Amino acid sequence: MTDVSWTDILSAVSAVIALCISRTANKAAFHANRAADQANATADAVAQVERDRWHHEMTPQFDVTITRLGPSSDQASLMLTFEGPAALERLDEVELEIRDDGYTHGVGVAGGTNEQELANTIWGPYRFKPGVDGAGPIGRTSPAVSMVLGDRLKRALEESFPPSWTDRDYWRGRYGNEPVRLWVRCQRDGYQPWMLTYDVAVADPQG
Template identity: 70%
Template sequence: MGDVSWADGLSAISAVVGAITAGIALKIGRTANDAARQSNLAADHANATADSVAAVERDRWHHEMTPRFDVTVSKLGPGSDQASLLLTFDGPAALERLDAVEIEIRDDGYAHGHGLAGGPTEQEIADTIWGPYRFVPGIDGASRDGRSVPAVSVELGGFLKYALEKSFKPRWTDAVYWSTRYAGGPVRLWVRCRREGHQPWTLTFNVDVAEPQ
């Protein structure tokens, strides 16, 4: 075996040092990449947490700002088929006003079938007010079926007043049965509210009908 020259030995040493250096650099690079990855994951987690907290805070604020109403329904006289709906905007004070308040009569919550010979169609069922009262069509812009009134604005402490009348029996129902079906029952309402800068609110009310004093 021949002697190894000092130059060859130096080259071998340089190669070993280079390999060690490259290994160290690779390890450092991987460590840096791992650190960067962990940093990104931590940032993503922090952002997700911040978004979650913000969403909870928005929901809390939206709930606290839910409009409050005093709602009454009163007959206009003994034995009258007419009644008056009064809705007063009581708060919260921070809202000051509502840009739009829309009121709709809700049905009784029961499923009403169709399909029998001579029975109601889907459209007839949808058009029926399944409850004791409806808005008087054409009064205060009430819809033709008496289901709803158009949205209007209201200031804090202000009120909205609407005329109601007994709901009409559908053609396939006995008049006596219909007159007793909802006797003494509440007027069920949707009240949908909007205010700029806030998510809309949808409220429900079951309002007993007061007899005239």
């Protein structure tokens, strides 16, 4: 049998100790990295909560009214006033869109449905008056404008038109007393966009 010197034994022991130290160091580094990752994730989560809170606090506030032009008029006037918050001061873009009533339409229409006519129908009482204040031919949207705190945005409305397979009297009976449903989309540089919803009752003129 080959004799093993003390030098060889000490070298072997040193190697084992070095290996243990290395594994311990690697394990400590792993846990340190994991802790750092968890700390970063927690910091990111806290930062996101703070951003969400700030975004919510800065949500634009509007007063929206719609008034008929007369007791028997088929036209109305929409007035949107930018009321706050005071810290927001201005909006780079405010865009209005009339929403449909939320139901599925066109199912079971005799002879099939006209997809384009369905898409062009405003399923609600009013639409933006086409060609006025930049409103398109369908009357669904009013183009974006900038606003500063206290500004008023006035838009002309007219009664919506039924699709060809629906009776006009039925249409007025169905939507005549319904609110106008709106999207109000707002943008300001440095902020995430806001999309606000309003259901606005149509009022008769006073006096």
